[in-house]
Amino acid sequence: MTKPTRFLDPTVTVDVVIFTVEDGALKALIIKRAREPFQGSPALPGGFIRRGETSVTAAERILADKAGVKDVYLEQLYTFDEPHRDPRGPVFSVTYFALAPRDEIRIAETAETQKPRFSPVSALPKLAFDHNNIIGYAVERLRSKLEYTNAAYSLLPKSFTLTELQKIYEAIVNRDLDKRNFRKKFKELGLIEPTGSKSKGGRRRPAELYRFKSRKPRMLKKFF
Amino acid sequence: MTKPTRFLDPTVTVDVVIFTVEDGALKALIIKRAREPFQGSPALPGGFIRRGETSVTAAERILADKAGVKDVYLEQLYTFDEPHRDPRGPVFSVTYFALAPRDEIRIAETAETQKPRFSPVSALPKLAFDHNNIIGYAVERLRSKLEYTNAAYSLLPKSFTLTELQKIYEAIVNRDLDKRNFRKKFKELGLIEPTGSKSKGGRRRPAELYRFKSRKPRMLKKFF
DNA sequence: GTAATAAGTGTATTTAATACACTTATTGTC
DNA sequence: GACAATAAGTGTATTAAATACACTTATTAC
Structure with a gap:
């Protein structure tokens, strides 16, 4: 040219x-x-x-x-x-x-x-x-x-606990989020589902493991 | 190089x-x-x-x-x-x-x-x-x-009526907006102020003219 | 005077966001 | 095997925001 x-x-x-x-x-x-x-x-x-x-x-x-x-x-x-x-x-x-x-x-x-x-x-x-x-x-x-968007799925391993998910959000938005509100919101969004197994190890109650239903980018109304 | x-x-x-x-x-x-x-x-x-x-x-x-x-x-x-x-x-x-x-x-x-x-x-x-x-x-x-954002100010002349402002929004988002809600929302945002004068001409009630208080780009919570 | 036109205005309802504290399941230690 | 430690898990009440909705007013042209 x-x-x-x-x-x-x-x-x-x-x-x-x-x-x-x-x-x-x-x-x-x-x-x-x-x-x-x-x-x-x-x-x-x-x-x-x-x-x-x-x-x-x-x-x-x-x-x-x-x-x-x-x-x-x-x-x-x-x-x-x-x-x-x-x-x-x-x-x-x-x-x-x-x-x-x-x-x-x-x-x-x-x-x-x-x-x-x-x-x-x-x-x-x-x-x-x-x-x-x-x-x-x-x-x-x-x-x-x-x-x-549901972009956070990209930062998490295939299965994760709700606490881990919340920590990712907190790390990115750089402020603490309310545990009950976060879980409520996320569950009603319907993006994740329990895997059926639980986290192990540590001197604490085991946590339910979740996975994203889809790993495709999606637009959402609002997250938090 | x-x-x-x-x-x-x-x-x-x-x-x-x-x-x-x-x-x-x-x-x-x-x-x-x-x-x-x-x-x-x-x-x-x-x-x-x-x-x-x-x-x-x-x-x-x-x-x-x-x-x-x-x-x-x-x-x-x-x-x-x-x-x-x-x-x-x-x-x-x-x-x-x-x-x-x-x-x-x-x-x-x-x-x-x-x-x-x-x-x-x-x-x-x-x-x-x-x-x-x-x-x-x-x-x-x-x-x-x-x-x-308040980016709409960029599409309007220096003074405009609330109806003109609403029409701009409707043209862009491509749907009708409620007149009372639109005016309420916009007024409480505090971005515009009346100029004091009124639109003239036409066989109809004259409209209050407004101007943007500032023509600088600003981030807002949410518009409509 | 009246017909036509767009301007202007308020309230009730629904939905979403936020604030807030205790109980439960597990492990390690004594 | 009781208990201390830890993080998991759960629901309701309040506040704020979004939405739905219809009539009156000011002006001009005829």
Whole structure:
């Protein structure tokens, strides 16, 4: 395709905010950059889009390579293109966010991305580029998303207790929820069903285990 | 910036869905393409990003050139990059949507974009590229946006009657709203105030004119 | 004066959200 | 085997928000 040079020919990258909930806190996957620019800085996993890829398939590749998961919840977030966000020149970043249960994720180190780890979104280090902004925006989107969709299923293992479910919500919306109201609301939504078995272990009453009836994204009236 | 060719080097364009409400219907600005591909087809106003521009400033330029407005509501929508959306090759479209009162818009024809007109979103022709998809997505976003923000101010002239305000809402959410409930709700939100003057003309009772206290975007609990 | 038109106004009902505290099942310890 | 510890589980009353619904008023044209 021919195009006069008076047009901007930006480089296009994809960055992915991979969320999970661990120890009652909402966390995002952070890697350490092996190369310039920002060599050694913590950053989001991401990179150039390869030939034959779309931005989604690039995001899926990053998810598979860095977190060892596929078929998880993945949604385009925003395209960041502030002129000086990358010292190399005009670089557009098409960003995505993903949700996965902690126990399905296998963090993997690659040549370009060292020491990957989950960092609580409430205590992130200063990240490369505008990546702090990107995560901030993703957290906002996730919070509002949770209020009118069943997206939380993406953060939970196949079976879970109602208390675990509530803790996920509390971690994301960042406030305590009333136990009885939460359970009432969730049960009448009809999204989950008891598995029939109970949690074991610990010096306490065992809890009923539940599963989501469907793991397809759905819109809902309102959650809490 | 050096980059191996195994990476995708997409062209990046900006397309803008310019919404207004006219004759009680939600409409979007549609132009006719003067060039290939899709020469002669109706399409969204848009084009390449120029050197020195970001996607937002390109969207602002398109708004100024095609609709003669600036400082209107403008929000990034989504980045479309399906591999075959443009016959020329991989073209990313960073899309925006804008809201402006019909009476502030001055439609202008340019060399590349002929016969611009507002078309009701409920009866769009088949558009070039994936532009029908883009508008569909924008309408969805606008509808949900209206439920929890004061964004409607962007579609109204400086002063307006409560009936005009209600008609805008009805046009967008595509259903009738109750007059008494609508007025009650809107008044207690405290976003508008009477100007003191009244509408004139016509064989009917004159209506109180209102204005928005603030024309800044705001988040609200819920609208209707 | 009256016909036509849209403006304007209030209450009762239904539904959803919130606040709130005790009992139960289990395990480990003495 | 009693009891201490722990988290699971459960219902009702109150408050707030959403909805449903119909007549009167101000003006203009004829």
